[in-house]
Amino acid sequence: MLTRGHLIGQLVDDFASVAAQARQRGKLHLFDIHTYVEDFICEVLNSIYGLALVNLNKDSLNHPGLDLGDKAKRIAYQITADKSSNKMRETLKNVSVADKAAYETIRVFVIGEKQSSYTLDDEPFTGFGFTKANIVDFDDLCAALMPLGLPALMSLARYVRDEMRRVIVELEIPDENGLTQSSIDAYVEALPKPTLSDAAKMDAYYAQVGMDFDQQDAADSIKALSEMLTPLPRQTREVFRLMVQRRRSENASTDRFFIHDATLRRIYPREDLPEDLQLLDDAGLVDYTDWGDGRAPFWRLMIPGWGTNFHMVFVEYAEAKGINLNKPLVALDFSDF
DSSP states (O other): OOOHHHHHHHHHHHHHHHHHHHHHHHHTTOOOOOHHHHHHHHHHHHHHHTOOOEEGGGTSTTOSSOSEEETTTTEEEEEESOOSHHHHHHHHHTOOHHHHHHOSEEEEEESSOOOSOOOOOSTTHHHHTOOGGGEEOHHHHHHHHTTOOHHHHHHHHHHHHHHHHHHHHHHSOOOTTSOOTTOGGGTSOOOOOOBOOOSHHHHHHHHHTTOOOOHHHHHHHHHHHHHHHTTSOHHHHHHHHHHHHTOEESSSSSSOEEEEHHHHHHHSOOTTHHHHHHHHHHTTSEEEEOOSSSSOOEEEEOOSOGGGTHHHHHHHHHHHTTOOTHHHHTSOBOTTO
16 A cells, blocks of 8 residues: 555655756756756646646747746746756746736746755846745755645655656756667667678589589579568568478479478567568568468568579578578678679
8 A cells, every 4th residue: 555655755756856966967067958848847836836837948949938837826927947046037037027927926936956055146036036935956856745735746756756766857958969878779670780791602613513503693682682681570571581491382393492481480489570571561571372272371582682592592501501591681781602
């Protein structure tokens, strides 16, 4: 059972994480705040203080001086990662005449940690009745949690938990390429860098065994095969390699390789196999055939160079040289050919 103490502790920890991230941005003078973070702070302030703040920047981009406002209770907030006295002064100087009339109380919420002291005894501070009490941070929010009842704490904790990851992401510090620690690039599979071949090794092998071989056609076919495989995910390339390894031939001397659909689904019974087959089909590497006359449906393997039987000499050469098909068909390294 969730207790008030547990919920308050969870919220304090979450607020501390946001504040720590914002402090790091502040040290680098990265004070810009994403609208998503403003919306997050808006919802938190509303929940804790019983306000009805709205984001003023949604109606007017970069609303002068103020970010959030509750016209009914006549209170407005500026949201910033800049804790300096100059920022407080700049905020008040930018408040329009209309907003000064509309909002009796103006506060600055510092995402991070406010200063221990401020000098606020001249204009524009005195004109707004602005004191240190008008500057709040997460420590003030944590103190304000104490009087909240269990339902309010549960609702707030649920909201903060659901939004925390996005808020932290928006406050992360980008590197020189604009990427952050949680950027999806860290999880995206990189495109392979093919190593092509001029088929000279194949030419030498087939010359030795006394078989006619078109080196240029083979080199062109290797390049075409590489270009068809390169955009595909590694898993999809591995499925294609499996199909080649477990192939059959419609005609022992000339025809294309194939594998029965039922055979493939039994030796590789993964639920996402249809997605890999769709990708291979779209790439032109396989072709599905169902005669509709009771014969088993099958997948033809559309390896380039079919007209000159490249598919057959390619596999024959790999087997003769003991080359694992993972190397050319998955890693796209054709250097042994």
